[in-house]
Amino acid sequence: MSHSDFEALDAGAVAAVLGELAGQFSLAVVPECDSTNSRLMETPADDDGRIAVLAADRQTAGRGRRGRSWLSWPGAGLTFSLRWHFMPAPHMPAGLSLVVGLAVARTLEELGVEGVQLKWPNDVLIHGKKLAGILVELSSSRGRPPAAVIGIGLNLRLPADAQVESATGVTDLAACLAAPPGPNRLLGLLLGQLHHFLDLYAAAGFPALRAAWQQRNAFADLPVRIFGEAQELAGTCAGVDDDGALLLDTPEGRRRVLSGEVSLRLA
Numbered sequence: 418m419s420h421s422d423f424e425a426l427d428a429g430a431v432a433a434v435l436g437e438l439a440g441q442f443s444l445a446v447v448p449e450c451d452s453t454n455s456r457l458m459e460t461p462a463d464d465d466g467r468i469a470v471l472a473a474d475r476q477t478a479g480r481g482r483r484g485r486s487w488l489s490w491p492g493a494g495l496t497f498s499l500r501w502h503f504m505p506a507p508h509m510p511a512g513l514s515l516v517v518g519l520a521v522a523r524t525l526e527e528l529g530v531e532g533v534q535l536k537w538p539n540d541v542l543i544h545g546k547k548l549a550g551i552l553v554e555l556s557s558s559r560g561r562p563p564a565a566v567i568g569i570g571l572n573l574r575l576p577a578d579a580q581v582e583s584a585t586g587v588t589d590l591a592a593c594l595a596a597p598p599g600p601n602r603l604l605g606l607l608l609g610q611l612h613h614f615l616d617l618y619a620a621a622g623f624p625a626l627r628a629a630w631q632q633r634n635a636f637a638d639l640p641v642r643i644f645g646e647a648q649e650l651a652g653t654c655a656g657v658d659d660d661g662a663l664l665l666d667t668p669e670g671r672r673r674v675l676s677g678e679v680s681l682r683l684a
């Protein structure tokens with residue numbers, strides 16, 4: 418497929434995949450915007466109880482974690498965000514970004530992708546290479562309950578000359594499946610799984626999903642290093658706790674790392 422004849426996003430096609438769940442979402446698609454996360458952060462929430470979703474064929478200023486950019490080319494990736502309301506709390510609910518990763522992983526597994534792993538806090542890897550990234554941000558506007566804006570970027574078919582920066586390397590869905598779904602079907606499937614996992618999470622919290630996350634932990638029992646603003650830690654990855662914090666066994670004992678602005682690498 419050339420990059421001029423890609424399948425464009427279409428809200429009706431996504432709704433058809435969602436079936437009766439479509440009524441739970443307020444779906445908007447645009448050919449281009451700066452960043453779907455930025456747009457949703459700035460758009461006031463409706464009071465209709467639906468989950469707002471914004472998907473773009475292309476972002477001109479896509480954002481990643483830790484101030485990085487998320488590059489996009491038409492047809493090369495799926496980029497979308499959704500706004501999810503949680504029980505009033507001043508902070509991001511524990512483990513939310515891990516639950517989002519789990520929903521992406523389940524979607525891929527149902528499509529037959531093998532070797533799906535999760536890299537704490539929120540990368541989706543296939544056999545060690547990054548397929549998707551997740552950016553969860555807290556949105557709070559005066560007089561309204563806080564919400565999480567959950568942004569997902571998933572590589573569908575990267576251009577051969579894509580300048581993508583990643584310590585672990587990157588992959589795309591075209592490399593994982595002989596007949597990868599188009600963006601509309603994939604978005605519908607992802608939203609279905611996100612709805613399912615966010616419902617579970619709202620009812621039972623991260624402890625109910627912790628084992629499922631750990632089964633897919635890319636770095637389980639491996640030596641890792643944590644890089645952050647104020648800390649650099651080395652140890653063996655011992656999974657996550659009930660808050661979604663990373664557990665690291667160091668020579669000084671077990672340390673707990675909250676998912677702020679840190680990144681994790683194999684030592």
Ligand SMILES: O=C(O)CCCC[C@@H]1SC[C@@H]2NC(=O)N[C@@H]21
Nearest residue numbers: 452454479480481482550568570
């Ligand atoms: O791996 C990361 O650092 C997170 C990448 C998140 C990218 C997605 S694409 C849709 C949404 N809009 C953005 O600007 N970022 C997220």
